[in-house]
Amino acid sequence: MNTWKNNIRMVVPYVPGEQPKKAGVVKLNTNENPYPPAPGVKAALENFNTDSLRLYPDPDTKDLAEALAVYYELKYENVFVGVGSDDVLATAFMTFFNSKTPILFPDVSYSFYSVWAELFRIPYERPALDSEFKMNPKDYYRENGGIIFPNPNAPTSVCEPLDLIRDILDHNRDVVVIVDEAYIDFGGESAVPLIQEYDNLLVVQTFSKSRSMAGIRIGYAMGNRELIDAMKNVKFSFNSYTMNRFALDIGIEALKDKQYFEDNLAKIISTREEAVKELEKRGFTVLESKANFLFAQHSTHYAGDIFRFLKERNVYVRHFNLPRIDNYLRITVGTEEQMKKLYEELDNYK
Amino acid sequence: MNTWKNNIRMVVPYVPGEQPKKAGVVKLNTNENPYPPAPGVKAALENFNTDSLRLYPDPDTKDLAEALAVYYELKYENVFVGVGSDDVLATAFMTFFNSKTPILFPDVSYSFYSVWAELFRIPYERPALDSEFKMNPKDYYRENGGIIFPNPNAPTSVCEPLDLIRDILDHNRDVVVIVDEAYIDFGGESAVPLIQEYDNLLVVQTFSKSRSMAGIRIGYAMGNRELIDAMKNVKFSFNSYTMNRFALDIGIEALKDKQYFEDNLAKIISTREEAVKELEKRGFTVLESKANFLFAQHSTHYAGDIFRFLKERNVYVRHFNLPRIDNYLRITVGTEEQMKKLYEELDNYK
Numbered sequence: 181m182n183t184w185k186n187n188i189r190m191v192v193p194y195v196p197g198e199q200p201k202k203a204g205v206v207k208l209n210t211n212e213n214p215y216p217p218a219p220g221v222k223a224a225l226e227n228f229n230t231d232s233l234r235l236y237p238d239p240d241t242k243d244l245a246e247a248l249a250v251y252y253e254l255k256y257e258n259v260f261v262g263v264g265s266d267d268v269l270a271t272a273f274m275t276f277f278n279s280k281t282p283i284l285f286p287d288v289s290y291s292f293y294s295v296w297a298e299l300f301r302i303p304y305e306r307p308a309l310d311s312e313f314k315m316n317p318k319d320y321y322r323e324n325g326g327i328i329f330p331n332p333n334a335p336t337s338v339c340e341p342l343d344l345i346r347d348i349l350d351h352n353r354d355v356v357v358i359v360d361e362a363y364i365d366f367g368g369e370s371a372v373p374l375i376q377e378y379d380n381l382l383v384v385q386t387f388s389k390s391r392s393m394a395g396i397r398i399g400y401a402m403g404n405r406e407l408i409d410a411m412k413n414v415k416f417s418f419n420s421y422t423m424n425r426f427a428l429d430i431g432i433e434a435l436k437d438k439q440y441f442e443d444n445l446a447k448i449i450s451t452r453e454e455a456v457k458e459l460e461k462r463g464f465t466v467l468e469s470k471a472n473f474l475f476a477q478h479s480t481h482y483a484g485d486i487f488r489f490l491k492e493r494n495v496y497v498r499h500f501n502l503p504r505i506d507n508y509l510r511i512t513v514g515t516e517e518q519m520k521k522l523y524e525e526l527d528n529y530k
Numbered sequence: 531m532n533t534w535k536n537n538i539r540m541v542v543p544y545v546p547g548e549q550p551k552k553a554g555v556v557k558l559n560t561n562e563n564p565y566p567p568a569p570g571v572k573a574a575l576e577n578f579n580t581d582s583l584r585l586y587p588d589p590d591t592k593d594l595a596e597a598l599a600v601y602y603e604l605k606y607e608n609v610f611v612g613v614g615s616d617d618v619l620a621t622a623f624m625t626f627f628n629s630k631t632p633i634l635f636p637d638v639s640y641s642f643y644s645v646w647a648e649l650f651r652i653p654y655e656r657p658a659l660d661s662e663f664k665m666n667p668k669d670y671y672r673e674n675g676g677i678i679f680p681n682p683n684a685p686t687s688v689c690e691p692l693d694l695i696r697d698i699l700d701h702n703r704d705v706v707v708i709v710d711e712a713y714i715d716f717g718g719e720s721a722v723p724l725i726q727e728y729d730n731l732l733v734v735q736t737f738s739k740s741r742s743m744a745g746i747r748i749g750y751a752m753g754n755r756e757l758i759d760a761m762k763n764v765k766f767s768f769n770s771y772t773m774n775r776f777a778l779d780i781g782i783e784a785l786k787d788k789q790y791f792e793d794n795l796a797k798i799i800s801t802r803e804e805a806v807k808e809l810e811k812r813g814f815t816v817l818e819s820k821a822n823f824l825f826a827q828h829s830t831h832y833a834g835d836i837f838r839f840l841k842e843r844n845v846y847v848r849h850f851n852l853p854r855i856d857n858y859l860r861i862t863v864g865t866e867e868q869m870k871k872l873y874e875e876l877d878n879y880k
Contacts, residue, residue, distance in 0.1 A: 233742065
């Protein structure tokens, strides 16, 4: 064996949901939005100046960050933009979680958290959610090196109220607390207003779900200026030009059309509530969801078996072979038509 | 002071060249290509399916990596694709440079190297280039934790022959050696063929310079499968979906048009050789360049003064206030028209 291998950083990577290349798949496995981006995005693409691609993009992502700041009633210096919320969260882990005391996140939460902790060699502990997959704020009163949790939680879809977040913040003024709000637009209450009160709160959101733009990679963090500046310094120590010209242009466009955005959300929420009933009819218990997906468990059949059955019939949902949740399916809310196909195949399952 | 600040990773970030927003600037400061991307890129943009943006991109970047593999006579598993060569190099630093022994790179080289080393807390040493800014291979015979150098070098434009790279590799079989070939297409000899012989060699290139696509962010690394797999694991531990759908599409298009590519290079090389003469006429000494920029020193005037004079007249070049090179200007090779404007302003300089 060559000794150069000794100095390789060995890691167990995150495994994203499958992206099938074959046509005709009903894809309910990666929580994408079933509807296209706002019409303005198409117009921005048509007007895009290809020749400008020879020039570097704006490393400060100023126009997009300012558009986000206006949207959320913040200032430019309160917003950090990255290549999807994964890039933003990875940067936040590297920037803020440098204590020898373990960081805390729920035992059932976004499975990338432990991957980032391993990559950056950050110690961590995972307080258990209760039997209904709810957080107990008292689990976060102990000494720690930082806190992160998704709200609504992924993959459970459960949303915690702002009171709980405030309680956790009140007991943690000396570490950075990150609320990962990838799914907040589907009915949860955002922690963004708390940024004015808590200088150690970072809220992370994304264009990948509610804005139908997973394919273009835009995520963002909001927080007080010192947090954002520290993230910018780390970003500028890693890659100055992360956001390409095309993404910066169409990101601004996507923010403009509030009516399209709200109509899109209303359709998904309506389909979601309908889906709860349809799944319950078919023997599932479904957690109360404030996201664009459902987390469902069947009364008699093992989730892994249903998952494989559906996959053979070109209906892709997600199954996590992990403690506590291996008997659940995570089902993205698709179009009404896609959901009908799902119900049909579930009816075929013996 | 709040104690959460104690655990922030404090870093001194890289400062990229200025990206002026005002019109009319002759921009010769960030080594962009003065000509637009291949015509196929514009066509790909026009045919791009906006609706597909709702779906995640291919996390494996398979089609683009395969197109690159075909182009360089390698295999898919020998190619890693990232968000510009900075992203690729940062990932390589994190993946390969985990020894307690210092890594080595020349005292005058890409200034991002020391920034990455500081970010990831990698010890480093910087052997001095000789008085003509050439590398002495013997400086790299000593024990080390890895080696990286740009070839052609940035910001000097000096290109080393393959014999020197082979010599360094022969004396370093136990560490990863990275050759950063951002500017190789402008006349240097690439180390890519050595990948078959040296399993510890990683070669990094980019679409930002020779392919006129700095604005879209595509870089790539080539090396033996074990190196590439290790980088992929780190990437999948940081952000699965770094390359957006648009970049993946047009990257493939840009590779197709070899004639456009070669014509573009020929124009720049011709303008470069002309520029050497014009600068020499005006009292500059110019290093022999195999890049799309020149590194020039005036016989009587201080580089910083010329830099500021030119900037006031809307001609942007680059000046590094760093040891050994503070009396040099780095001048990107622009169009003939842009270069004429440069010569005119130099003639106005008293």
